[in-house]
């Protein structure tokens with residue numbers, strides 16, 4: 001029995017350690033490569049530690065690398081992404097919260113159909129949207145701008161944010177809303193005073209989800225932005241595709257890490273809420 | 286000389302003359318899809334009356350409360366409060382305070398904020414809010430809980446807070462959905478008295494759901510006994526206790542429950558009555574003014590006898606008496622319950638402990654035949 005247990009344990013650890021290595025190895029390669037010189041990369045081993053650490057590649061990726069014809073690094077793209085991601089996340093999360101609140105607590109005739117149709121939005125491949133969306137943006141006069149990109153992300157994010165909030169709010173007992181109604185509170189007062197204060201876990205989940213989706217998006221960034229509004233994913237792509245005499249793996253790696261840092265940061269800071277929020281949604285009765 | 290006709294406005298119609306909190310429920314039904322929960326409820330009480338709703342779990346009491354509060358609309362029928370139809374008036378404008386069965390406390394607010402929320406919404410000045418909170422906290426013995434969140438309270442404490450939240454307001458109608466069900470026995474009795482005093486002081490109309498016999502009997506001016514979405518009987522506590530309209534009401538109200546003895550209605554020496562048989566005796570007991578039942582002689586009836594209507598027979602009593610064999614005794618303190626068999630049915634008598642005999646012994650019990658009730662075994666209705 002005890003022996004059995006021991007072997008089971010060893011097996012579990014072996015699997016876990018394998019998984020850890022599997023996921024961490026690429027990160028290790030990225031980080032070590034980004035602080036090596038081109039010379040060392042060319043002569044050395046992919047897995048070897050850097051002989052002397054240099055941040056030249058990082059500086060170049062951030063400030064001077066060529067992305068197509070211009071050579072200003074990723075910094076402009078990075079700030080484009082920042083300017084785009086926060087409004088897009090905040091607006092789509094807010095709309096999801098309000099939709100979820102209505103679809104769970106203020107049901108109206110046909111609200112189930114509205115919800116079902118919204119959920120249909122989860123299954124539409126975004127490629128299908130490209131043409132009609134481009135047309136719509138043209139009509140609205142926001143094509144190729146940051147507001148235009150925000151618009152696309154908000155529209156495409158509403159289905160999932162609504163689903164998150166609606167499912168969370170279904171778990172809040174209706175009697176709580178009824179009590180507040182008898183206390184004289186209306187739609188918004190109940191939302192802000194009773195429902196929203198209970199929503200921290202799901203707000204965090206939605207925030208992280210949307211932030212990751214929007215920050216990492218490449219398709220919409222490529223199609224619906226131009227020149228000075230392109231996000232970091234497009235910038236990174238341009239940088240990696242700009243042909244130079246020698247392939248600068250260290251600069252590419254540094255650029256890739258720069259592009260990934262904000263989502264990593266968000267997970268580290270808010271990750272515990274993410275797990276807690278998912279759990280809360282599951283057990284709330 | 287004929288009186289000159291006065292403008293109509295001087296003579297408001299009787300509907301409008303009814304005071305603030307009078308409640309009338311007229312033929313209210315409620316269905317969720319194909320499930321019919323309430324099947325035609327009619328209840329009418331005056332302003333200031335205390336209405337008790339009792340009935341088994343799932344019979345629709347909470348649903349009816351929600352309809353009165355306006356939280357759910359009736360499928361058909363009307364709700365009148367203070368003489369006007371309120372079907373289309375939103376809950377917040379009905380001026381009702383309610384204690385929910387599940388307490389429904391705001392989890393992110395502490396007790397103080399929970400109580401204050403309704404006052405804030407109704408724009409009660411801050412100073413007045415504080416006074417109200419103090420008063421309510423003192424009444425419900427929860428001064429020390431004011432800064433806690435509902436999650437940090439026990440079930441009974443939460444229930445008190447829910448009560449406090451309702452009592453902080455001064456509405457025209459209180460709705461209490463089993464407000465004391467989770468309190469310990471002592472606090473429950475205290476709170477019951479407190480509610481009764483409160484009602485006498487405020488004279489606000491109250492509707493109160495309970496499973497507790499004593500709460501129902503002591504608090505109510507009117508009791509509505511419900512089953513399967515139908516009002517079985519609606520009347521004063523005494524009426525319901527003494528003249529239950531059917532077997533269900535008779536067995537539901539009263540603890541220990543009424544004894545039901547199957548017997549034949551018979552006629553002997555020109556008197557109509559029932560024959561009872563025990564392990565040690567057999568008697569014909571005539572019914573006072575039994576003549577009204579002349580048409581039923583020879584038929585089966587169910588004799589309903591409350592335990593306290595079976596008392597020890599003293600020799601000079603001018604009442605029907607029968608000797609019985611004691612099977613079991615249950616002393617409760619003030620009374621002792623005697624278990625025996627009459628006509629093959631288990632029967633409980635409530636006697637003074639001093640008079641109680643032990644198991645196996647025989648004793649003579651007197652039946653107060655003027656108070657017993659008879660039911661038709663088929664329709665289960667009480668025979669008038």
Ligand SMILES: Nc1ncnc2c1ncn2[C@@H]1O[C@H](COP(=O)(O)OP(=O)(O)OP(=O)(O)O)[C@@H](O)[C@H]1O
Nearest residue numbers: 317320322340341342343344345346347348349386
């Ligand atoms: N929204 C709803 N949809 C469908 N059925 C419902 C709904 N609300 C209540 N019911 C049903 O209506 C019936 C009456 O419920 P209600 O809560 O009024 O019972 P109750 O008399 O208050 O019972 P208890 O004493 O257990 O509180 C139950 O069978 C319940 O399942």
Ligand SMILES: [Mg+2]
Nearest residue numbers: 346347386462
């Ligand atoms: Mg109920």
